[in-house]
Amino acid sequence: MKRVYVNEQWCLGCHLCEYYCAAANSGLADMTKSLKGRKIRPRIQVEGDSSVSFAVSCRHCEDPLCVKGCIAGALSIIEGVIVSDRTKCVGCHTCVLSCPYGCVTDSEEHGIVQKCELCVGNAGKAPACVAGCPNRAIVFEDRGVPAHGELAAQGGAR
Incomplete structure (x- = not known):
């Protein structure tokens, strides 16, 4: 990939x-x-x-801790790319704490996180x-x- x-x-x-x-x-x-x-x-x-x-x-890890740590199911893997669903994010920041590389960060929307999605669009x-x-x-x-x-x-x- x-x-x-x-x-x-x-x-x-x-x-x-x-x-x-x-x-x-x-x-x-x-x-x-x-x-x-x-x-x-x-x-x-x-x-x-x-x-x-x-x-x-984001390194789009094979076994991503951020996806495992997301309690709301807002992070998922689609064709090897870790993507976020902003409508599901509850702002708990568990993914931020789980990422060993510091690649999940706050977005402009209060509490919602963002990360690289390889410009999938x-x-x-x-x-x-x-x-x-x-x-x-x-x-x-x-x-x-x-x-x-x-x-x-x-x-x-x-």
Whole structure:
């Protein structure tokens, strides 16, 4: 399955992926109108400092703790992508606490959570964060999913 991966050595820490993500998930076609005068709430976050930067987004785990922890059934897996049903979310934040990567966050709606859904409505194109990355530090590709024991040996999936 294709997933978003980050090549940290190429990340400039410019945060453009965050802006493209926020705009893509705003429901508005025009980036300026979707972001101007608003606090952005992207589903991808750039972390780091001047020496190393990297983007953090949902890893769409094979055995997702966030889905298991969701008491309302608002998170589910559809064709390998973990998606949220905002109408079912009760704002308990169990999924936020369950995600070991910190990839489930608050949305603009009070108490409702959001997470990367790989821009599933993007008609098969790359997610907005990937398309907007000027240095190609964020990629959308199938690298195969390592077995559980291999994940720790690799230092985590990236």
